Amino acid sequence: MINLQAPYLLFLGDAKDQLAAKTAQGIKDWRPEKCVGQLRLWDCKATLGLQDMTLQEAWDKGARTLVIGVATRGGKISAEWHDCIMEALDIGYHVASGLHARLTQIADVSKKAADKGLDLFDVRHADGTFECGSGEKRSGKRVLAVGTDCSVGKMYATLAMECAMLARGMKATFRATGQTGIFIAGSGVSVDAVVSDFISGAVEQIAPANDPDHWDLIEGQGSLFHPSFAGVSMGLLHGAQADALIMCHEPTRKTMRGVDYPLPSIEDCMDLNLRCARLTNPNAKFIGLAVNTSALSEAEATTYLQELSDQFGLPAVDPVRTGVDALVDALASC
């Protein structure tokens, strides 16, 4: 399991547009208190609105991990980046990367980190050792976000719930299962990178037994109806032993992400998730829906959410438009 040392200096490199810095943006949006500043190369086209700093300036202000939160052209690490990473290690930074290419496989970077006793984190990869899932009931309560597809707002919904629950004085912890979530939480496991024998076991490990009134908010991945990734979603569902499930959806999407498959109906998706979830938690139930309505007008969104709520007899929210208070209220019934 990855554990990052905050605070961070966010490295944007030569991001070619704002979207390329999406991971860094997520960290800044959800954990501004962990972000000391940003470091941009001369041709960077993105900004997070944070103060631009050199490695040394950020170090002097307390930054301890350099976070590479940017997608690159072709996944390469340019010479300019390489020099910056090496200098960061010289100063004493740990370095964390969300790139496909591994820091640990760059010989001189790997050697310098080892020599200086510093950590390199390739958060897209899961190098830890996990046990097979036991399926044994554990204490504490858990929410899992599931979806009709990939990228329908599962991370956003659970982060928003954590925020709202902490504001109410509830015990709540977001548990990251993907790279952006790991940067935000500072720890977690990229479950789609875990060897498949250990998917449910890895989830049991990142969301372990806890106080009876503590809620883990587990980031979901993929969909049971996605022909590429349903195995990940299934293992995640079993490992989570969720008491409360949130159904996430994007109503204007026509096909599953990356494949030519139609989206399942919300009804089918809830039914199959519930059936499978009850293997490891017979009391699992849906407590609400979280919908990304950004492609709808305000009036359309309001109507759509009301219709969903009527159809399923559950609160239906858009975490961005309406907030997630109705979902947090619904947890009281679990």
Place this chain on the structure above:
Amino acid sequence: MINLQAPYLLFLGDAKDQLAAKTAQGIKDWRPEKCVGQLRLWDCKATLGLQDMTLQEAWDKGARTLVIGVATRGGKISAEWHDCIMEALDIGYHVASGLHARLTQIADVSKKAADKGLDLFDVRHADGTFECGSGEKRSGKRVLAVGTDCSVGKMYATLAMECAMLARGMKATFRATGQTGIFIAGSGVSVDAVVSDFISGAVEQIAPANDPDHWDLIEGQGSLFHPSFAGVSMGLLHGAQADALIMCHEPTRKTMRGVDYPLPSIEDCMDLNLRCARLTNPNAKFIGLAVNTSALSEAEATTYLQELSDQFGLPAVDPVRTGVDALVDALASC
């Protein structure tokens, strides 16, 4: 994907009992024509009934891969084994192992193999590169064995069907998804060792598009109802795009292997598998049941199989007691 060069010399090492040589036994039972002989150390307690040979004798009779088909005490490779593996490489053998410990991580073994241009195969591990599953319909037909639990005879059922189909002159290929199956088939991928993002993709790769009248017989793994491994089973089911499903079961088992969970009913298990299988093949259907009745008397087995057959309106066989002809007959309906 692993591809082994036959024929094999089967290394039994210092197997402490016959069960420890179970993998080698499977190879000898299903592919006797690939087995030149056996190599046993002085304190070996197992035999396959093959001729005992030295490395050189077997080489002279054509053996090209030394297969370590034995479980060890504590997964260790003893000094005696190590010398034997090094000598095999000196002679020119490729070496394949079903151990958890990796041949490729033994420095001098790895170096010698590289120097001589020989292959080391750690068949429990999946080091290949896979694509994510596409879910795209492919030509050819496929059978997948699914089960109420792990270790209920899925490999045996599909191997027996391959045998019966080839005897009838049908086009049939067993596709291995686990270590013993890989040794038997000579190729395959241990899907539970694949990174979870690529489970369905790996299955698409090992059972690729084929002639319209060709049947792939895909070895199943785990169970959708096993809290540790259901993610593997789900990805396998989606990647297989099976036309025909075989339900495998062991009627005297009380709990799922390795965990304190009851077995699902056969009915529930068939229903959930069918529902999920139809995502990638809307025409998927069960064509029969394969039951391991070894713990039942002949009379009990006959009654039990007849009851199952009546209940589901499908042939129910024990591949060992009754053979699988009834299952092969049923393929005609697909």
